Amino acid sequence: MRRLLVAALAATALTIAGTGVAAQAAPAPGGPGVGDEYYPDYGNSGYDVSHYDIRLRYTPATDRLTGTTTILATAKQDLSRLNLDFLLDVSSVRVNNRPATFTREGEHELVVTPARPVPAGGALTIVVQYAGVPSTKVGAGYTAWIRTPDGALAIGEPEIAWWWYPSNDHPSDKATFDVSVSVPDGLEAISNGVQPRPPVRETLGYTRWSWRSVKPQATYLTFLAVGQYDVTTDTSADGLPVYNAYSQLLPQDFRDAAQSSVERTAEVVEWGSTLFGPYPFEALGGVVTPPGTLGFALENQTRPTYSSAFFRRGSNTSVVVHEQAHQWFGDSVSVAEWKHIWLNEGFASYAEWLWSEKNEEGTAQEIFDYLYATYPDDAAIWTTAPADPGVAELFGDAVYDRGAMTLHQLRLAVGDEDFFAIVRTWPTVNRYGDVTTDEFIALAEKISGENLDDLFQAWLYTPSKPVVAGVSAFTSEVPVAPKSLAEIRRAHELLHRH
Incomplete structure (x- = not known):
């Protein structure tokens, strides 16, 4: 009887094959990256994350971090294997309540094989237990985890998650987050979003801090700061909680300048909303x-983090404007690939110009004229195409200043009414999404009704200095800088530099 059944099944299979009906493909590994041109092995193409639950204990004296991260995801294909981006030492991995096997591949890839394949559309619950000393781990040629005299900072772009939680590490796969960190009593552990519960003393000598992000958030925008911080809290005009923190190690003059700037965050956000x-x-x-x-x-989501050096020469609202503008441009609307980073930095830089214009400290045109005349013709800002800067110039002047200059030229070309319609529509229609330069150009042309190919070709794609009528080329005698430009330049001295 069994032989006859097997024979019948084989004949059926041959019949299906003969009719041209394709047999179901076997489950396959997710791609080792999401396909980013600049960082081809970042992320994984086989699944989409919806939530991270990160539960940690950190001891600053030894820099030892222990943790369990639970990842909720959905398989995008019939999945036999998946990758996580991570550097610390892993003790166990479970997938859908069964132990999974795991190996290391390359510098930062944790390759996980579930006990059972996961069908396309199937739920994934991945639990990773781990421990290590983050400051000893090197990835992408450096160590992003920063030890401080009283704790640590997990802050970086484009890489930071690798040092403290496993992830699908690419901005095209955003998720919600719960971050819970136990640290020695007397220290703060600060992360994104809101506190679903107050700090809780959980064992003798340790207190647990909990944070929750309820809107989609990129992995590199998820941060952790541990140390002794003075905290101020308030409520914005829209009823949102405002949480600012200042290191207790700041000299008083730095502290005063920093607080004079960062305490204006709610004001800056209110202005940005208009x-x-x-x-x-x-x-x-x-x-x-x-x-x-x-x-x-x-621009860590909901809670940008600033080097104290921004305030060494006094208050600096310009950097606050820059990072808060990123909440719309970069955080809510994220890049589909890292090559489009000017869509983050150009907008945030131009927001500084608009803030200057609002406060009558220098118009956007004055700032444009000054920068155009100041940069020599052979400077990297002109020899780099902002829409494709390459990894070496990912955070260079072309992305920041030439990106902002591109937006100013767009404003001049289409007029203020259409320009500000574009600036408002872009983060509205793409809220919590991922975007490309081509999509921005298409929107600008749709709203303005104009063909803008020549403008964008000159300012975004051509590695040479565009010609602008009425603005002098670089000479030893450049236009006088607007009052606000010194503040803007101080911001650009440090922004996003490793």
Whole structure:
């Protein structure tokens, strides 16, 4: 009987094959990356994450981190294997309540094989247990985890998650987050979003801090700051919680300048909402880190983090404007690939110009004229195409300043009414999504009704200095800088530099 059944099944299979009906493909590994041109092995193409639950214990004295991260995801294909981006030492992995096998592949890839394949559309619950000393781990040629005199900072772009939680590490796969961190009593552990519960003393000598992000968030925008911080809290005009934190190690003059700037966050966000549409997240604020620890500012979602060096020469609202503008441009609307980074930085830089214009400290045109005349013809800003800067110039002047100059030229070409319609529509129609330069150009042309090919070709894609009538080329005698430009330049000294 069994032989006859097997024979019958084989004959049926041959009949199906003879009719041209394709047999179901066997489950296959997810691609080792999502397909980013600049970072081809970042992320994984086989699944889509919806939520991360990160539960940690951190001891600053030894820099030891132990943790369990639970990832909720959906398979995008019939999945036999998947990759996570991670550097710390892993003790176990479970997928859908069964132990999974795992190996290391390359520098930062954790390759996980579930006990059972997961069908396309099937739910994935991935639980990773791990431990290690993050400051000893090197990835992408450096160590992003920063030890401070009183704790640590997990802040970086484009890589940071690898040092403290496993992830599908690419901005095209955003998720919600719960971050819970136990640290020694007397220290704060600060992350994104809101606090679903107050800090809780959980064992003798340790207190657990919990944070929740309820809107889609990119992995590199998820941060952690541990140390001794003074915290101010408030409520914005829209009723959102405002949470600002200042390192207790700041000298008083730095602290005064930092607080004079960062405490204006709610004001800056209120202004931004009039230009860019409603603020897209559930909280706002900022963190100022201990002196000598961080070399840049980063637009961590709901809670940008600033190097204290931004305030060494006084208040600096320009950098606050830049990072808060990113909440719309970069955080809510993220890049589909890293080559489109000018869509983040050009908009945030131009927001600084608009803030200057609002405060009558220098018009956007004056700032444009100054920068155009100041940069020599052979400077990297002109020899780099902002829409495809390459990895080496990912955070170079072409992305920031020439990106902003592109937007100013667009404003001149289409007029203020259409320009500000574009600036407001872009983050509205793409809220919580991922975008490309071509999509922005298409929107600009749709709203303005104009063919803008020549403008964008000159300013975004051509590695040479565009010709602008009425603005002098570089000479030893450049136009006088607007009052606000010194502040803007101070911001650009440090922004996003590793």
